[in-house]
Amino acid sequence: NAGVMQNPRHLVRRRGQEARLRCSPMKGHSHVYWYRQLPEEGLKFMVYLQKENIIDESGMPKERFSAEFPKEGPSILRIQQVVRGDSAAYFCASSLTTSGSSTDTQYFGPGTRLTVL
Amino acid sequence: AQSVTQPDIHITVSEGASLELRCNYSYGATPYLFWYVQSPGQGLQLLLKYFSGDTLVQGIKGFEAEFKRSQSSFNLRKPSVHWSDAAEYFCAVGGANKYIFGTGTRLKVLA
Numbered sequence: 001n002a003g004v005m006q007n008p009r010h011l012v013r014r015r016g017q018e019a020r021l022r023c024s025p026m027k028g029h030s031h032v033y034w035y036r037q038l039p040e041e042g043l044k045f046m047v048y049l050q051k052e053n054i055i056d057e058s059g060m061p062k063e064r065f066s067a068e069f070p071k072e073g074p075s076i077l078r079i080q081q082v083v084r085g086d087s088a089a090y091f092c093a094s095s096l097t098t099s100g101s102s103t104d105t106q107y108f109g110p111g112t113r114l115t116v117l
Numbered sequence: 118a119q120s121v122t123q124p125d126i127h128i129t130v131s132e133g134a135s136l137e138l139r140c141n142y143s144y145g146a147t148p149y150l151f152w153y154v155q156s157p158g159q160g161l162q163l164l165l166k167y168f169s170g171d172t173l174v175q176g177i178k179g180f181e182a183e184f185k186r187s188q189s190s191f192n193l194r195k196p197s198v199h200w201s202d203a204a205e206y207f208c209a210v211g212g213a214n215k216y217i218f219g220t221g222t223r224l225k226v227l228a
Contacts, residue, residue, distance in 0.1 A: 042218035056214040110160040
């Protein structure tokens, strides 16, 4: 029973390059969430997606960041033209439902640690 | 505004001692509350959650938490800490689309 999978676990990019982070939710989960954790801080919500739909992107920076969750394949968080301030751990979570019950619980992946040189 | 406060940034306890980690929240509706643990370089593992019902919630690894609506608190407790409990602990409050996390409490356990 695989949990949430994220890859790569570590990613190094130079300023101006693109970063692509992948997330495969738990089996049967169709709700995906992305969070960012800056050093010495808690997790901050970025975006919530269902298959082929962005439901809530209120935490996404307005520029350079985008997310998708296609019908087939993993969810992708894409950061264009990375800057040093993008260095952080990016966590993906998935849930079975958002119906207001215990099945809304979000389960987290191991994270991708992005370092921008 | 919705928020979660973990007032203790660092806590040090001796192995075998009891532990209480504090969490206070501000949330407009009935909150869903969670505690997660994060070991260095790892992801978040769910310790326990509160959705409704009994306000004393049992979790994994011997942890429990008590929801006190009057105090807007959801403190995490363990009667006897083990060295392997050293980690960072995050309290979170959940809404329909997102969780709001506290800034975490880093637990150090002395042998």
